[in-house]
Amino acid sequence: MSDIKQYMNGLGQRARVASRAMAKADSASKNQALKLIAAAIRRDAAILRAANEQDLAAARANGMDAAMLDRLTLSDQAITTMATGLEQMIALPDPVGEISDMKFRPSGIQVGKMRVPLGVIGIIYEARPNVTVDAAGLCIKSGNATILRGGSEAIHCNRALASLVMEGLSGAGLPSDAVQIVETTDRAAVGELITMPQYVDVIVPRGGKSLIARLMQEATVPMIKHLDGNCHVYIDDKADQQKALDVAFNAKCHRYGTCNTMETLLVAEGIAAQILPALAQRYQTKQVELRCDAASAAMLADYPYLVRASEEDWSTEYLAPVLAVKVVPELDAAIAHINHYSSKHTEAIVTEDYSRAMRFLREVDSASVMVNASTRFADGFEYGLGAEIGISNDKLHARGPVGLEGLTSLKYIVFGHGEVRQ
Amino acid sequence: MSDIKQYMNGLGQRARVASRAMAKADSASKNQALKLIAAAIRRDAAILRAANEQDLAAARANGMDAAMLDRLTLSDQAITTMATGLEQMIALPDPVGEISDMKFRPSGIQVGKMRVPLGVIGIIYEARPNVTVDAAGLCIKSGNATILRGGSEAIHCNRALASLVMEGLSGAGLPSDAVQIVETTDRAAVGELITMPQYVDVIVPRGGKSLIARLMQEATVPMIKHLDGNCHVYIDDKADQQKALDVAFNAKCHRYGTCNTMETLLVAEGIAAQILPALAQRYQTKQVELRCDAASAAMLADYPYLVRASEEDWSTEYLAPVLAVKVVPELDAAIAHINHYSSKHTEAIVTEDYSRAMRFLREVDSASVMVNASTRFADGFEYGLGAEIGISNDKLHARGPVGLEGLTSLKYIVFGHGEVRQ
16 A cells, blocks of 8 residues: 555544544534634634745745735735634534434334434645635534645645644544644645545535546545536526616626636527617626627627637636627527536526526526526525535535535434334 | 447437426426326236236246246236336325525525426336336436336336336327437446436436446446445343334344345343343244354354354345344444444334433434334335335435435525625
């Protein structure tokens, strides 16, 4: 067995053992751990900044670009936000142990479900050190053990954070192995983590498309993930014009780099000539490049950042001030386009027509489907989950924004009185 | 592209198209299809028996053993049972379109969930032809398209059944491609079916451990499955003796070949000397072989079918009148043994002690956990699911017996009024 394999197996074995203790830990202990970790983070802010400075110095020496450096930086405010985030998790209800649907059956047994932790969660993420604390907190609260594999650029900061997490766990009487970080920066460690289903129940990757795509090729452990967010807004010809302008502008321009940002705008031909010029005026203020099909291009001939769309544009997640635009005959064509090109993340219709709204909700096969609201709302906090470990575009298990509940499963429980099968 | 690959891709494409129509089909159409298929099966009973006779003749010529021939046989009663099963599905509530938990958020949007079909289900099964109809019925009712790959031994019967299913779908105005059978008996077809995630959303394998193990190695499409059922009963020293005798006898002897049959009996040392001899008297009537650890062997010295257990016995699913028996100090040891050796299918405790019952329910990490009831109750019909497509030992998505709901997923839906993200 290679050294890395042996090392990862050791982490896995300890995580599996710790997961048993975490599964039966009571809410008070788990909340106490969160409280102690938050306090330790506030106490050691200077130490954390120093560790982060080490990472930043190495990153600068390696010529890391400005955007990455920004994500790697742990500011005073980020430190406070981490601590506050943990304190907010304390207030969330404990999902574990919840019993539901207990019903008597004709045989006399009473059957229902109990919510239980998944076991061991592997988190694979890139530069952002705050994920270390957010993910650890969510896994503790949901009664799971976790193995964290952060970006090698953040290794000093992650080690410092992990030691505070372990201090908090021990202080609350919980096993410190419930949260372990992968100490090696060797890439082979990731390969091991995603192929040891005997120790890891689910992987949550947090990072760019290339990371996720690579993991998907190799993982034998199931993942809660989304590859990309090619989100659509469809403006129906029965749309309220003001709502259409607001939603289509916000869905594109509120933030460009997020997975719930609109990447293709579909407009019904009955309203396109009216709405597109007005919308283009708004996009122009942000210099949004519009990649237009023939029909929309004809309506926006004077738009300064107009490009003709190619087939590839309908599948592209720009993560930038760029938007594909297409005129479609009506609802059926919009739904067909979305179900064909979408990455099944989030889609919205703008319409005042009740039947069309209901058809869009039912027939669009994506994790979040909205009527008259910006796709930017597809988010654990906005949905009221209290926290978010990730977003899933898959249909099995958790779908859409994933909070504490997505880190648990339901098992059947039976209250009997000596019943036997006849 | 090979011929088989091309053929399977064709099935997949047609299934994907049909799945869109099925997802929006109303309950009345789906129920009408079930009704028409049931009527056609009753009408064509003689034709079905003739097709089955062709399969049986070929199987006999190939030297198929008696047990397999029995499973392949489609009796008059089996034909009636298939039709009745479909008619019972009509009475089950339609899971699709159910909207739950719609709550207003501070932003003004209202967020909740809608239950929707998974899309395309691939079913891989062995000889039993009735699976063709049961699985087709469940997939139709849950709004999914399905591709059925039955055992090659049953190909004539399956073709005859599939044509009746298609007749029923068409008669109800639903696409006949919603249920397709794989017409080729080439094994490569299975390899294609489990590796085309673009067309198939989930695979449900129905068959023996060797089939499932082989599929697990190769599948890139997620599976709802269990590999085996190494189920345990733990008799606590606070057990009611009568309940202990009833449950432990029924869990082993009600049926030997089912996945929810007990394979290892754990007995607390405080009650072992009392309960084991009484229980052995019952097992002796069925000539059950007991594979005993040292302590239980000493208590059952006169038992005629006693064998000393080896380490391997604790992991073995016998599917036969054989039972591993172990004396354990108390609850903690029982839970530790189970969480170590169990296949996470179904486990039961027999006890009158409230706190121990609660600990067992919470700490045993299996799909079904029971108090004072036979493990044989772990079954979709016994649990009130109305029907069962399979049983899952996995923690993600469906866990335990899987009915209509397990063939659906929940997507988020948002009712907005023009809201944008601030």
